[in-house]
Amino acid sequence: MKTLNREDRKSIGIMMDEFGVYERLSCYDNLKVFADIYGIPYYKVRQTLSEVGLEQAMKKAASDLSKGMRNRLQIARVFMQNPKVIFLDEPTSGLDPATTKSIHKMILEKKAQGCTIFLTTHDMAEAAKLCDHVALLNEGTIVEYGTPEEICRRYNHQNRLRLHLFDGTDKELASGAESADELYELCKAGRIETIHSTEPTLETVFLELTGRKLEENE
Amino acid sequence: MKNVITILKKQLTDTIKNKTVLLQFILFPVMSLIMENLIHMDGMPEHYFMILFSIMYIGMAPLTATAAIIAEEKEKNTLRVLMMAGVKPGQYLLGIGSYVWVICMIGATIMGVSAGLSAETLVFYYVITGVGFLASILLGASVGVFAKNQMMATSIVMPVMLVFAFLPMISMFNDTIEKVAKLTYTGQMNLLLFDMHFDQLCTQNVGIIFCNLILFAILFCVAFKKNGLD
Numbered sequence: 001m002k003t004l005n006r007e008d009r010k011s012i013g014i015m016m017d018e019f020g021v022y023e024r025l026s027c028y029d030n031l032k033v034f035a036d037i038y039g040i041p042y043y044k045v046r047q048t049l050s051e052v053g054l055e056q057a058m059k060k061a062a063s064d065l066s067k068g069m070r071n072r073l074q075i076a077r078v079f080m081q082n083p084k085v086i087f088l089d090e091p092t093s094g095l096d097p098a099t100t101k102s103i104h105k106m107i108l109e110k111k112a113q114g115c116t117i118f119l120t121t122h123d124m125a126e127a128a129k130l131c132d133h134v135a136l137l138n139e140g141t142i143v144e145y146g147t148p149e150e151i152c153r154r155y156n157h158q159n160r161l162r163l164h165l166f167d168g169t170d171k172e173l174a175s176g177a178e179s180a181d182e183l184y185e186l187c188k189a190g191r192i193e194t195i196h197s198t199e200p201t202l203e204t205v206f207l208e209l210t211g212r213k214l215e216e217n218e
Numbered sequence: 219m220k221n222v223i224t225i226l227k228k229q230l231t232d233t234i235k236n237k238t239v240l241l242q243f244i245l246f247p248v249m250s251l252i253m254e255n256l257i258h259m260d261g262m263p264e265h266y267f268m269i270l271f272s273i274m275y276i277g278m279a280p281l282t283a284t285a286a287i288i289a290e291e292k293e294k295n296t297l298r299v300l301m302m303a304g305v306k307p308g309q310y311l312l313g314i315g316s317y318v319w320v321i322c323m324i325g326a327t328i329m330g331v332s333a334g335l336s337a338e339t340l341v342f343y344y345v346i347t348g349v350g351f352l353a354s355i356l357l358g359a360s361v362g363v364f365a366k367n368q369m370m371a372t373s374i375v376m377p378v379m380l381v382f383a384f385l386p387m388i389s390m391f392n393d394t395i396e397k398v399a400k401l402t403y404t405g406q407m408n409l410l411l412f413d414m415h416f417d418q419l420c421t422q423n424v425g426i427i428f429c430n431l432i433l434f435a436i437l438f439c440v441a442f443k444k445n446g447l448d
Contacts, residue, residue, distance in 0.1 A: 003303075006304055009303060019296075019298065020295040020296045022296055024236055025228075025232060026233070033227075034225065036228075037220075061235070077299075184299055
């Protein structure tokens with residue numbers, strides 16, 4: 001970081017869970033400090049706060065904010081400088097679903113604007129929803145890398161179909177030619193209520209990768 | 219320079235809302251203002267209360283305020299955010315230091331003017347208090363940099379503050395304490411403020427104050443080298 005100049009630093013935004021805000025200062029004053037450092041005009045402060053939904057809380061002291069609002073204030077601090085590269089560490093950790101959704105929306109908007117975002121999360125559903133590429137880490141080592149779809153396909157060992165029938169029973173079929181006739185008959189008879197492939201989610205892949213390692217250690 | 223001014227502005231906004239720090243800055247000037255104007259006794263030295271509270275002000279306000287501000291920023295990780303935004307440690311410390319110094323000088327002005335000091339003595343008073351505030355800021359910054367959190371900073375600052383703020387007062391009751399107090403910058407400043415003329419400045423006064431300043435600067439460098447700022 002020592003070799004970076006002001007413009008370089010301005011183009012990198014970092015939000016970490018442990019980073020604090022100035023508790024006694026209002027949301028507006030909190031951002032104003034960084035607007036002064038980066039040489040950002042003050043109208044951008046107001047604009048960014050309304051972008052993250054904190055317009056009504058502009059004059060509220062940071063100490064009076066809820067955890068979700070505080071996270072949004074931290075995100076506003078990052079977004080205000082219009083960075084090209086953003087590092088977000090657990091931006092939705094411990095938040096309610098509504099706030100999580102609004103933060104996801106903001107991240108996706110930045111992504112659509114062309115920002116490169118490095119997101120650290122323990123929530124695999126969040127990673128699958130927001131990320132183009134995922135690196136799964138175990139004990140500090142990347143154990144898997146790729147698009148969420150690629151990774152899930154790579155670990156689709158079972159390759160089966162899971163059916164729930166109208167009579168309340170569940171059925172699993174191999175996802176191949178050998179099950180085609182049986183599937184056809186069930187469809188034809190109108191007995192299938194739901195049908196799903198058994199391809200894994202990022203969460204099951206992660207558990208498989210890290211769980212297997214734990215077993216090996218034992 | 220821009221970053222120094224930003225830190226200064228931030229701190230000014232924060233102080234208005236930080237009652238603990240605000241109280242430290244206004245308590246002694248207000249006390250001096252009241253006591254100087256209300257209490258007059260025969261045989262009492264001129265500007266007695268103003269001098270008494272000035273020494274306490276020098277030994278307490280900048281020391282505790284500087285340590286508290288730095289320790290709070292470290293504890294709450296706002297300092298790290300500033301560093302990552304490109305604020306250099308020197309700029310931050312200069313911003314905090316100049317903010318505390320300016321506020322204390324305003325307090326000193328209230329004390330000096332309200333006590334009715336003449337123009338000449340006011341200049342002398344400014345020089346003494348200005349150097350005193352600087353020494354206390356250096357010492358406070360050393361504690362703030364050394365301490366890992368606010369609680370640790372308070373635990374260190376309290377005894378240090380008691381020594382520098384009250385030793386000159388207690389020295390009038392005990393010869394041994396007087397000898398020790400004379401080795402401190404506040405002790406020397408206490409002697410100087412009772413006869414506010416540049417003519418009375420001697421090598422001993424200046425030397426001891428200068429040695430205190432050097433000692434605090436070394437302490438600060440050691441603390442900074444050991445812990446850094448973030």
